[in-house]
Amino acid sequence: MIPKIAVSNFGGGKSLVDWILGVMRECYNRIPHGVEFVDLYIFSDSTLARGFLAREVRAMSISSVGFSGRYFAMHDAWKGTPRIVICLDKMLKLPRLVQVGGIRHEVGHSILHGSIEYYVIPIPQPLRELGRAFNLSISYLTNILYLISVAVKDYEVTRLLHEAGYVDDQTEYVRYILTPSEEEIEGWNLARGNAPAELLYLASQLKCLGCAAPLTSAEKLEKRVTEWMRGSVMHLPKEYGENLLRICLEEFRDFKTDTIENIMRASRAFCELIAVPLMERGCLL
Secondary structure (H helix, E strand, O other): OOOEEEEEEEOOOHHHHHHHHHHHHHHHHHOOOOOOEEEEEEEOOHHHHHHHHHHHHHHHOOOOOOOOOOOOEEEEOOOOOOEEEEEHHHHOOOOHHHHHHHHHHHHHHHHHOOOHHHOOOOOOHHHHHHHHHHOOOHHHHHHHHHHHHHHHHHHHHHHHHHHOOOOHHHHHHHHHHOOOOHHHHHHHHHHOOOHHHHHHHHHHOHHHHHHHHHHHHOHHHHHHHHHHHHHHOOOOOHHHHHHHHHHHHHHHHHOOOOHHHHHHHHHHHHHHHHHHHHHHHHHHO
16 A cells, blocks of 8 residues: 655755655555555755754654664654655655655655654653763753654564565665764764763764664675774773663664563663763773
8 A cells, every 4th residue: 555645845956846756555465564645755955854844843742763873864753644855955865765765764654653652752661760860951852762763663664674685785874874974973082081972972872773684684784784884983982882882783783563662671771881881980080
């Protein structure tokens, strides 16, 4: 079944919009799902998209919505139905296979995470305990939870797409997102010495690692993808990099199909392996 896709087009040419719709429909046709309706927003310029999303953040009193770094597309379900937003200026700079992989990635989110329950998640007990122990605000903990949750959901999407036979495009897509930009590396340098800032940065690194991790289950891809994952954390102190990899390659591998439970499991692992040791070390400085 192919869902009804309602297109809101802000500057995309007809042939390009039709191509995007073709990629989406083929993916929906291949993967079993219960999606009936999808909102598709296409922006010619990422500045327009950021402005649009910023207005929604203010209107709905939500946080952590928007584009970051190298990503040209995103998915949410804040209004109760799946919505995919694509920025053409970012997308068109990339190889076609990466473009396809990114579009299919968002389709996967709409299939697995297309309702609001996946965006309104209670703060897990390990994060609450972390907050009490180190006097961290609810707002700060919510941001950490958001970063953990997007990593978990990205893992689930790559697992779904890989199982459906999408290999080449997903491999190229994760290779692309695993290449840290100069801005990201500088972001770590700026965070150094501030334990809460370091912790937010490390949580943000889970997204690309989680997205890539399911591909390591394939014998032909395991070595290559693992090397890319290691390369993406080379700018971090060895302990942090190794523990991020351990979370995504070991803890995530045991995920079942319950997304909320997977987020709780990931939160426990992140607190035990990274958050508590980092914050305790910060308190001693």
